[in-house]
Amino acid sequence: MRDITPLVAPRSIAVIGASANPAKSGGVLFDNLVKGNFRGPLYPINRTATQIMGKAAYPTLADVPEKVDLVYIVLPQQHVEDAVKQCVAAGARAACIITAGFSEASQKGRGAEERLCEIARASGLLLAGPNTIGMVNAEVGMMGSFVNFPRWEPGGVSFFTQTGIFTGAVMLHVMSGASQRLPVGKSIDVGNKVDVDELDFLHFVAADPTTKVIGLYIESIRNPRAFFEQAREVRKSKPIVVLKPGRTKDGAKASASHTGSLASDNDILDGALRQYGIARAEDEDDFLNALRALVMLPRPRGKRVGIATTSGALGVIATDLLVESGLELAAFEPATLAAMRAILPDWLEPANPFDFWIGIDIKGPREAHEVGLTALFADPNVDLVLCTLLAPGNADFPEFGDLVRRLRRTYDKPVALVIYGGEAEQRWTAALEGAGVPIFKTTRAAARALSLMVEATMSP
């Protein structure tokens, strides 16, 4: 086990290839580091400039007056190897190679990448990349990426990704939302993953007090046994969601045995993730929704869901999705049913899903929501709550936000909310900002988020 703190939370940073030109990757990356208010010294390395963005520039890394923790390398491909050697010679502890054009591009690139790997192994230099958008750690003000992120603040979600531009796209998407923003505080993209890997990252986040929830986008696991053993420990306090594409890539291989042709890496990985209680997201939507639920909500105590809805159809849709995902419908206590009857007409018997639209007609929106939702939240058989609520004018009431905040606080149960089309939708959403209630666009998204949450937190 090794400590990747110098890479993820460095005390000092140099950028080889920093420039004052905002059209170049090295220019944007350095600009982002400066504007992000990195907490330690920043050293632009540039042969000709004396100063970049107000920071004194040095012609080579050897000229920098201290041994830096981390060096970003933003150079044309043919100069990268030499720069990595300079990092080793100058006593740097970590390097992040932004440059692309290695194993992802060609056989020649693969050879160059293997040489980088050998240098890292021989010297102990921590290496991220090549072919990465870079690394962000809001806690230390490190916005080390050539993607121009609009804003960044510390948060409980930590990302580890093994990809290039996808990470940047996901981060931009995450940050573009006006409300319900996923609080990602760290995003470590290792690109082609020549050296630092998911196991190093798990060791780091295990000891990181800020990290509450972990999101991994991985194309492979380097050392599955060690990874799963570590994940088993980490998930006890920090749930893990994995997005690993390529479910359909491996067809049947020719093999002497049936087992040989069935044992694709994907299928074995799928079994192992279930075995160790790591949630597997199917796509980027699933991934972000699960992380949002996990970081905003308390841990579920079981897998029995109570559904409250003001549309019978949405209740049935939710039931299908939840049961298909392995969750169960809660059986309501007699006291719950009695409380629910108070807002329904004599001819309608409450059930799960609890459809109380008609209660709005009878008792008005405030009382119907308050009595109905309180009964559902209070039921001891309900471990998780899914609400699909319609928001036309006649269902609206000014205290909606206060009611849901109070229920969330009083019962401390995981709740997923879908607010369906209507005048009140934006106001309800705004009223719940910061309340720890995730709001989802569709019933599917909400149901998937709850089921992935159960996978990631409960005993597998």
Add this chain to the structure above:
Amino acid sequence: MLTQASGDIAMLIAAARAQRRNVLSEPEAKAFLRAQGISVPPGRAVAHPEEAPTVVRELGVPVVVKAVAHQLTHKTDVGAVMFPVESPAAAEAACRTIAARVAAHRPDIALDGFLIEAYRPAQPEWIVALRNDPHFGPVIMFGLGGIYVETLRQVSFRLAPLCDRDIEALLSERPAMQLLSGARGRAPPDRRAVVGVLRRLSDLSQQPLIVRDISEIEINPLAATENGVLALDALIVLHS
């Protein structure tokens, strides 16, 4: 020439290595399973068709007749498995038919002989396997077996060794596993016997000799009835 195989895995491995093959024959694999406490149907391997009737008279009818050749790992594909065979004379004829089919489809293969076993139908057929995967290490697979196993893909994997919870998950993860609880009026199979096979393979996965030499142990089909389980076919592949 066929001899009755020993169940000692070290000897079986040594014999296979000496012959430069990395697949154990079905009688060898079954001798090993029997030594591990996993039941196989009563039966005997013979070198020549004319020896078949004696074996049938010992076993009683019906029997299944199969080609024995370690290179022939997908016997059904070339018609090298015949069942139910209802008389001693029919068993001898089945041996000759199988020999002719193998000669026609796979002239590259030399038959070692024929395996005559008591015929035990399996409905459904299950598959259980231990694989020493090059990337993940030892893994256990369980699922719906038979010849359509790749088509239906009702199988699940877990990293070995397995705990009780892992075994329960393997026995319930796919829709087809509901058949373990009985279906269409059939008595549910002996679940504990199925669990026992999984646990045995899990134990084997931790033995140094198995890890060092064996790439796969596959039982397909495994019959599971209310009276227990029976490995109807088995394949052991060594690391090449």
